[in-house]
Amino acid sequence: MKSAAAFALAMVLGTSVQAQERRGPQMQPLLGEPELEARFTASVEWIEAEGKREAQAVPIGADPRWLVGIAILSVEKPLPPFDQMEKRVLFVHSPALLFGGAEKAPGKTYTFKVFGHVRNGRPKFYHVEAQER
Numbered sequence: 820m821k822s823a824a825a826f827a828l829a830m831v832l833g834t835s836v837q838a839q840e841r842r843g844p845q846m847q848p849l850l851g852e853p854e855l856e857a858r859f860t861a862s863v864e865w866i867e868a869e870g871k872r873e874a875q876a877v878p879i880g881a882d883p884r885w886l887v888g889i890a891i892l893s894v895e896k897p898l899p900p901f902d903q904m905e906k907r908v909l910f911v912h913s914p915a916l917l918f919g920g921a922e923k924a925p926g927k928t929y930t931f932k933v934f935g936h937v938r939n940g941r942p943k944f945y946h947v948e949a950q951e952r
Contacts (some may be wrong), residue, residue: 824825824848827850828873831933832883833947834903836939851876854896854934854935854936855898855909855935855936855942855944856896856898856932856933856934856935857894857897857898857902857931857932857933858894858895858896858930858931858932858933859892859893859894859895859896859897859901859930859931860872860891860892860893860894860928860929860930860931860952861890861891861893861907861928861929862889862892862927862934863887863888863894863918863924863925863926863927863928863929864888864889864890864892864906864925865886865887865888865925866885866886866888866914866924866925866928866935867882867885867886867888867919868884868885868886869885869886869910870884871886872886874886874888874908875908876909876910877900877901877906877908877909877910877944878910878944879909879910879911879933879935879943879944879945879946879947880911880944880946880947881912881914881945882903883911883913884911884912884913885910885911885912885913885914885921886908886910887908887909887910887914887917887924888906888907888908888913889907889908889909889931890905890906890922890930891903891905891906891907892904895901895930896941898933899940899942901931901933908950909947911947912925917948917949918949920952927951928949928951928952929951929952930949930950931947931948931949932947932948933946933947934946934947
């Protein structure tokens with residue numbers, strides 16, 4: 820009985836609009852690596868599985884498989900490549916986890932937070948959050 824209740828709770832939490840991409844252990848910052856954070860508002864234009872479209876994407880997290888086309892509308896906390904109001908493509912593991920259901924995200928506006936660190940002089944992004952506006 821407890822496992823059924825735990826499963827139901829996990830389903831409710833997992834379908835939240837504030838659901839988050841999982842942080843893979845290989846993506847966690849090492850001691851002394853500078854932490855990075857970007858915060859911006861963007862509309863989701865499209866979502867497609869990897870390989871269906873040619874796109875220069877920003878990988879986020881471990882095992883990315885989906886491309887998410889966004890149009891940045893405003894920037895609250897700038898960090899390249901999320902520092903200008905322009906179109907970008909995110910490369911994420913699961914848009915269903917990120918948006919609480921991928922089919923309803925296109926056409927909606929979200930506040931995004933992207934977290935990362937600097938490794939070998941380059942930014943590596945390991946986590947993204949999206950909250951519907």
